[in-house]
Amino acid sequence: xxxxxxxxxxxxxxxxxxxxxxxxxxxxxxxxxxxxxxxxxxxxxxxxxxxxxxxxxxxxxxxxxxxxxxxxxxxxxxxxxxxxxxxxxxxxxxxxxxxxxxxxxxxxxxxxxxxxxx
Amino acid sequence: xxxxxxxxxxxxxxxxxxxxxxxxxxxxxxxxxxxxxxxxxxxxxxxxxxxxxxxxxxxxxxxxxxxxxxxxxxxxxxxxxxxxxxxxxxxxxxxxxxxxxxxxxxxxxxxxxxxxxxxxxxxxxxxxxxxxxxxxxxxxxxxxxxxxxxxxxxxxxxxxxxxxxxxxxxxxxxxxxxxxxxxxxxxxxxxxxxxxxxxxxxxxxxxxxxxxxxxxxxxxxxxxxxxxxxxxxxxxxxxxxxxxxxxxxxxxxxxxxxxxxxxxxxxxxxxxxxxxxxxxxxxxxxxxxxxxxxxxxxxxxxxxxxxxxxxxxxxxxxxxxxxxxxxxxxxxxxxxxxxxxxxxxxxxxxxxxxxxxxxxxxxxxxxxxxxxxxxxxxxxxxxxxxxxxxxxxxxxxxxxxxxxxxxxxxxxxxxx
Numbered sequence: 399x400x401x402x403x404x405x406x407x408x409x410x411x412x413x414x415x416x417x418x419x420x421x422x423x424x425x426x427x428x429x430x431x432x433x434x435x436x437x438x439x440x441x442x443x444x445x446x447x448x449x450x451x452x453x454x455x456x457x458x459x460x461x462x463x464x465x466x467x468x469x470x471x472x473x474x475x476x477x478x479x480x481x482x483x484x485x486x487x488x489x490x491x492x493x494x495x496x497x498x499x500x501x502x503x504x505x506x507x508x509x510x511x512x513x514x515x516x
Numbered sequence: 517x518x519x520x521x522x523x524x525x526x527x528x529x530x531x532x533x534x535x536x537x538x539x540x541x542x543x544x545x546x547x548x549x550x551x552x553x554x555x556x557x558x559x560x561x562x563x564x565x566x567x568x569x570x571x572x573x574x575x576x577x578x579x580x581x582x583x584x585x586x587x588x589x590x591x592x593x594x595x596x597x598x599x600x601x602x603x604x605x606x607x608x609x610x611x612x613x614x615x616x617x618x619x620x621x622x623x624x625x626x627x628x629x630x631x632x633x634x635x636x637x638x639x640x641x642x643x644x645x646x647x648x649x650x651x652x653x654x655x656x657x658x659x660x661x662x663x664x665x666x667x668x669x670x671x672x673x674x675x676x677x678x679x680x681x682x683x684x685x686x687x688x689x690x691x692x693x694x695x696x697x698x699x700x701x702x703x704x705x706x707x708x709x710x711x712x713x714x715x716x717x718x719x720x721x722x723x724x725x726x727x728x729x730x731x732x733x734x735x736x737x738x739x740x741x742x743x744x745x746x747x748x749x750x751x752x753x754x755x756x757x758x759x760x761x762x763x764x765x766x767x768x769x770x771x772x773x774x775x776x777x778x779x780x781x782x783x784x785x786x787x788x789x790x791x792x793x794x795x796x797x798x799x800x801x802x803x804x805x806x807x808x809x810x811x812x813x814x815x816x817x818x819x820x821x822x823x824x825x826x827x828x829x830x831x832x833x834x835x836x837x838x839x840x841x842x843x844x845x846x847x848x849x850x851x852x853x854x855x856x857x858x859x860x861x862x863x864x865x866x867x868x869x870x871x872x873x874x875x876x877x878x879x880x881x882x883x884x885x886x887x888x889x890x891x892x893x894x895x896x897x898x899x900x901x902x903x904x905x906x907x908x909x910x911x912x913x914x915x916x917x918x919x920x921x922x923x924x925x926x927x928x929x930x931x932x
Contacts, residue, residue, distance in 0.1 A: 433582065433583075434582075440697075443694055463660075464660050467661075467698040467699075468657070468658065468660075470699055471657055474699065474702070477583055478583060486584070489583065490581075490582065493582045493583050494582055
């Protein structure tokens with residue numbers, strides 16, 4: 399069941415011990431969360447196939463997803479950057495964890511709207 | 517929907533064809549997904565093969581690692597799939613990026629497969645392909661999946677195909693956008709932009725290899741496939757005429773026929789991988805044509821090879837003629853109707869085409885005979901010399917029949 403406070407709470411930083419110090423851990427966690435948001439939330443993909451492609455609402459949703467793909471590059475560049483090469487596995491774990499979290503909330507929210515996510 | 521677990525990842529795959537048949541594993545190109553193999557897969561299934569198609573890590577419905585995908589992970593998945601198929605002849609057919617994974621898999625696990633079909637593939641990234649790949653990656657980043665697809669369509673297909681399928685292009689773009697994620701495609705592209713060249717290891721591939729290349733492929737031009745031919749000992753380079761990069765999509769039945777014929781040749785022990793160069797037939801059942809001796813197959817215009825660069829692998833006309841067997845003279849059939857008497861003396865040529873390769877000529881005519889007979893009939897063939905009847909409905913039976921009788925002029929009858 400979707401609840402707003404869980405979604406809000408997801409924005410709170412949850413730094414792991416990924417980059418050796420708290421500051422870098424915080425940055426990694428924030429970037430991982432940004433990666434999960436931009437990559438995992440695809441509202442336009444929920445539209446039925448029969449929808450008119452030039453419908454303004456459809457265009458807007460696809461534009462949001464398109465911009466997410468571009469914004470994602472900031473997180474990718476940082477998370478794959480040379481500073482974090484030595485802790486690559488931990489960074490990958492942080493990103494996976496944040497993706498799982500965002501996916502769980504996103505699916506709960508869609509179910510609360512009666513949207514089938516299968 | 518079947519799933520394979522590999523190193524805590526879930527891989528989506530599909531199986532088709534007879535349980536006990538020899539197997540083909542189909543490996544996707546970059547933006548491909550399982551459903552795009554259906555016409556190719558069905559053609560192989562019709563030839564009696566068990567076919568596995570799957571989404572690679574980062575594609576379609578398989579798991580998509582968020583940040584990093586390594587080619588080693590893809591090879592591990594492919595190896596696990598091959599292992600799942602158990603003891604039987606197994607052939608790998610990979611297109612483009614999938615061909616690279618197939619090559620790596622065979623290099624690292626040399627004894628697991630019987631034959632290899634790299635299609636529009638490569639073993640290294642020369643500057644031209646590297647820059648092409650880097651530009652496509654930038655296109656993905658700046659323009660998204662749809663823009664990348666828009667660039668790939670005219671590289672992958674002929675103008676005629678694009679025109680005839682114009683009504684499907686938008687749907688294909690939509691499906692491609694839906695099943696692919698930008699970050700996952702980006703990870704895949706980066707995994708091969710940084711890959712270690714395989715060329716020095718190609719000589720370790722000691723299994724029959726048929727390299728397929730499109731005549732007009734400019735995304736992965738012919739020198740890349742020629743490099744495979746030069747370095748893989750038991751290989752042949754087959755040029756698919758009038759084809760671009762994605763010929764498994766544009767000409768699925770023809771290319772599946774080439775793959776099936778290769779597998780049949782290998783299983784019957786008649787594959788002759790001599791690093792030679794052939795032109796594929798333009799029609800199913802047609803004749804392989806040796807690339808004209810003395811001409812440079814890497815040029816777009818007919819230019820003679822310079823002195824001293826005569827290809828050791830060139831097929832001479834006499835060799836080709838020797839391999840070519842005329843079916844019309846070899847094959848005769850008598851057809852009876854269900855419940856009626858044998859129509860004595862009524863003969864019919866059941867296969868009117870020539871097959872240039874001895875390993876597959878009988879298969880070709882037997883297959884044609886089987887098709888012409890009612891599919892529900894008991895389709896049997898007999899040798900004019902031995903006179904014994906053999907059921908030829910199953911692939912294995914045709915193979916046994918072939919092993920006994922190959923090389924002879926046969927007449928065979930079909931009894932319904």
